[in-house]
Each structure stands twice: as C-alpha cells, then as structure tokens.
Amino acid sequence: MSLMNKAIVATLPLVPKPLVRHFANRYIAGDKLEDAVRVANALNKRGICATIDVLGEEVDDRGEALAAVEDYKSVLAAIDAEKLDSNISLKPTMFGLKIDKGFCRENIGAICAEAKRYDNFVRIDMEDSSCTQDTLDLYYSLREEYGNVGTVIQSYLRRSLADCVGLAAAKANLRLCKGIYVEPREIAFKDKAVINANFGLLLDVLLGGGCYVGIATHDEKMVWEGSRAVHKFGLKRDQYEFQMLLGVDAKLRDVIVAQGHKLRVYVPFGTAWYPYSTRRLKENPHLAGQTFRNIFAKYEFE
Ligand SMILES: Cc1cc2nc3c(=O)[nH]c(=O)nc-3n(C[C@H](O)[C@H](O)[C@H](O)COP(=O)(O)OP(=O)(O)OC[C@H]3O[C@@H](n4cnc5c(N)ncnc54)[C@H](O)[C@@H]3O)c2cc1C
Known part of the structure; x- marks a missing residue:
C-alpha cells in the first residue's frame, strides 16, 4: 500500500461523511428499497442473482431491532412481488445480538418464517470474532426450526477449519469469504498467503463434504480455487455458486458468468451506509486515493 493510500485509510474517520458517501456510492444500491429492487432487477436481466x-449493524435499541425485522419483511415482499431472483443477507447485531441473544433469535426467526412463506432463503452474515460462536449457534438453531437458512465462514479465522468440519457433517449452506474485520493475530491469520491457502482447504472440506457453498471473492486466485474444487468433486451448476459485492470488478463478474457458473451479487441499500462503506474503502485504498485525487483535481480547475 502506498504511503498516500495508507494516509487516506488512516484519516478516513476524519473525512466528512458526504465525501465518504461520494466515493462509496458504487458499493450501495441507494437509500431506498426501490433502489435495491432496481439494481437486483438489472443484475437478474444479465443472468446474475442477488442477495439484498x-x-x-451494532444496534443497541430494541425498537430499532424490531424496525429492522419489518424492513426485511418488506424486502421479502418486494422480491416476491417483483419476481426477483434474490435472497436476503442480514447481520445478527442489527437484530440485537449484543442486547440479548434470545431476543435476536426471535427477530431473525420471524424473518426466516416470513422467508419460508415466500419460499426464500436467509443468509446470516458473519461479523467480527466477538460474534462468531453466537452466530454459529443461531445458525444451527434456526436451521433446525426453519431449514431455509445459511451462514458465513471466514478463511482468516484460525478456528474456521474446526467449524467447517462440523458444518460439513451437518451439510450446511455456507458462504466462504476471507473475512473483513480487523482481528488480533491469536484469532486470525495475518499472512495473505495463509488466508488464501486456508480458503482452498476449507473449500475442499465443505464442497467435499456435500455442502452448498457460495464462493465469495474478487480474487482471481480464489476464483481459480473455486473452479479447481468444483472440478475435483465433479459438481453440477446447482451445487455451488460464486458471489461478489456490488461495485467490485464487473469484468470478473462477466468472466465467471461466461464460464457457466452461477453468480450472486450482494446488493446493500439503506441509510445506515457509513460502517459498510468505510470497510469497503479500507479494502481498496487505491480507489479511495484515486477518488480523493479526482475530487481535488476537479476543485483545482473549477
Ligand atoms: C458476497 C460477499 C459477501 C461477503 N460477506 C462477508 C461477511 O459476511 N463477513 C465478512 O467478514 N466478510 C464478508 N465479505 C468480505 C470478504 O471477507 C473480503 O473482505 C472481501 O471479499 C475482499 O476479499 P477478496 O476475496 O475479494 O480478496 P482481496 O485479495 O481482498 O481482493 C482481491 C481483489 O479484489 C478487488 N477488491 C477487493 N475489495 C475491493 C473493494 N472494496 N473495492 C474495489 N476492489 C476490491 C481488488 O482488485 C483486489 O485486488 C464478503 C464478500 C463478498 C464478495
């Protein structure tokens, strides 16, 4: 990472929110449900499915968590009404995981029940390591009751291999990604080569064990790992999928689709865009730096 880009990442918290929003726009469908519907519809027309x-996140007010349940019910109704090829992804801390685990389970359970009514599916995103065990517990318990639910495994976590052995035995539906949160070395691998090697190993454990896996990455090497594992286990198109984030590497998307794989794009929307956007920008400081340079270049000439 260049010094300039490092400095931009370090000073992100000081950057005025409208400016962060300016260069985070590419990662977000918009503020409203209709924005997500429009983006998911456009993806569907190009043969790509969505997860809205x-x-x-990090909600500490019960009323806010209950409001989030209603928001997701509206998303499920819109997916059904617009006949979108889309499921939903949600974060447990938005439903009160840090307030009360039972309350959180009730809230996500209500969404799973609603999704089941529409024959849809709920993906429980994985947040930082303080949530890992609680999220897996939630997953196992909700799956037993509703069935239509999956969660996420992060290849940077040292515990993930042991988790995957259990999840493979349960034939879980999982998304595998590298992991985005900053974790201490005792908990997470720090070396990119090890995180990547673990991604390949976990794919073998999960796909070899009969799990449905969403291979979530924009890294060509990990896309190759996915294709390798699909070939190794002789999987059919409906036994796995690739997943990417909105706003990242549209060219790679086209390559994956042209190769005949199923691809799903993560389509976030809403007004609480700030934490999600800053994580994305820290992932890609080059983009943040480029946008800064463009903005200031523009001001120079105006
Ligand atoms: C569908 C999906 C769902 C996810 N869900 C979770 C989750 O629940 N929990 C979690 O911890 N993490 C989640 N992530 C994030 C993930 O853990 C990684 O942080 C992220 O995908 C970057 O890793 P990578 O595999 O793309 O590899 P990297 O090596 O980080 O990136 C590979 C290349 O992709 C491009 N790229 C990556 N990120 C960006 C960006 N923001 N902007 C522009 N270009 C970029 C760059 O060209 C980079 O060189 C998810 C990712 C995806 C695709």
Missing part, C-alpha cells in the same frame, strides 16, 4: 441486504 438492509444496511445496519
């Missing part, structure tokens, strides 16, 4: 996410 209402932005929001």
Whole structure:
C-alpha cells in the first residue's frame, strides 16, 4: 500500500461523511428499497442473482431491532412481488445480538418464517470474532426450526477449519469469504498467503463434504480455487455458486458468468451506509486515493 493510500485509510474517520458517501456510492444500491429492487432487477436481466441486504449493524435499541425485522419483511415482499431472483443477507447485531441473544433469535426467526412463506432463503452474515460462536449457534438453531437458512465462514479465522468440519457433517449452506474485520493475530491469520491457502482447504472440506457453498471473492486466485474444487468433486451448476459485492470488478463478474457458473451479487441499500462503506474503502485504498485525487483535481480547475 502506498504511503498516500495508507494516509487516506488512516484519516478516513476524519473525512466528512458526504465525501465518504461520494466515493462509496458504487458499493450501495441507494437509500431506498426501490433502489435495491432496481439494481437486483438489472443484475437478474444479465443472468446474475442477488442477495439484498438492509444496511445496519451494532444496534443497541430494541425498537430499532424490531424496525429492522419489518424492513426485511418488506424486502421479502418486494422480491416476491417483483419476481426477483434474490435472497436476503442480514447481520445478527442489527437484530440485537449484543442486547440479548434470545431476543435476536426471535427477530431473525420471524424473518426466516416470513422467508419460508415466500419460499426464500436467509443468509446470516458473519461479523467480527466477538460474534462468531453466537452466530454459529443461531445458525444451527434456526436451521433446525426453519431449514431455509445459511451462514458465513471466514478463511482468516484460525478456528474456521474446526467449524467447517462440523458444518460439513451437518451439510450446511455456507458462504466462504476471507473475512473483513480487523482481528488480533491469536484469532486470525495475518499472512495473505495463509488466508488464501486456508480458503482452498476449507473449500475442499465443505464442497467435499456435500455442502452448498457460495464462493465469495474478487480474487482471481480464489476464483481459480473455486473452479479447481468444483472440478475435483465433479459438481453440477446447482451445487455451488460464486458471489461478489456490488461495485467490485464487473469484468470478473462477466468472466465467471461466461464460464457457466452461477453468480450472486450482494446488493446493500439503506441509510445506515457509513460502517459498510468505510470497510469497503479500507479494502481498496487505491480507489479511495484515486477518488480523493479526482475530487481535488476537479476543485483545482473549477
Ligand atoms: C458476497 C460477499 C459477501 C461477503 N460477506 C462477508 C461477511 O459476511 N463477513 C465478512 O467478514 N466478510 C464478508 N465479505 C468480505 C470478504 O471477507 C473480503 O473482505 C472481501 O471479499 C475482499 O476479499 P477478496 O476475496 O475479494 O480478496 P482481496 O485479495 O481482498 O481482493 C482481491 C481483489 O479484489 C478487488 N477488491 C477487493 N475489495 C475491493 C473493494 N472494496 N473495492 C474495489 N476492489 C476490491 C481488488 O482488485 C483486489 O485486488 C464478503 C464478500 C463478498 C464478495
């Protein structure tokens, strides 16, 4: 990472929110449900399915968590009404995981029940390591009751191999990604080569064990790992999928689709866009730096 880009990442918290929003726009469908519907519809027309996410996390107010349940019910109704090829993704801390685990389970359970009514599916995103065990517990318990639910495994976590052995035995539906949160070395691998090697290993454990896996990455090497594992286990198109984030590497998307794989794009929307956007910008400081340079270049000439 260049010094300039490092400095931009370090100073992100000081950047005025409208400016952050300016260069985070590419990662978000918009503020409203209709924006997510429009984006998911456009993706569907290009043979790509979606997973719609209402932005929001770390909720510490019960009323806000209950409001989030209603927001997701509206998303499920819109997916059904517009006949979108889309499921939903949600974050447990938006539903009160940090307030009360039972309350959180009730809230996500209500969404799973509603999704089941529409024959849809709920993906429980994985947040930082303080949530890992609770999220897996939630997943196992909700799956037993509703069935239509999956969660996420992060290849940077040292515990993930042991988790995957259990999840493979349960034939879980999982998304595998590298992991985005900043974790201490005792908990997460720090070396990119090890995180990547673990991604390949976990794919073998999960796909070899008969799990449905969403291979979530924009890294060509990990896309190759996915294709390798699909070939190794002789999987059919409906036994796995690739997943990417909105706003990242549209060219790679086209390559994956042209190769005949199923691809799903994560489509976040809503007004609580700030934490999601800053994580994305830290992932890609080059983009943040480029946008800064463009903005200031523009001001120089105006
Ligand atoms: C569908 C989906 C769902 C996810 N869900 C979770 C989750 O629940 N929990 C979690 O911890 N993490 C989640 N992530 C994020 C994930 O953990 C990684 O942080 C992220 O995908 C970057 O890793 P990568 O595999 O793309 O590889 P990297 O090596 O980080 O990136 C590979 C290349 O992709 C491009 N790229 C990556 N990120 C960006 C960006 N923001 N902007 C522009 N270009 C970029 C760059 O060209 C980079 O060189 C998800 C990712 C995806 C695709």
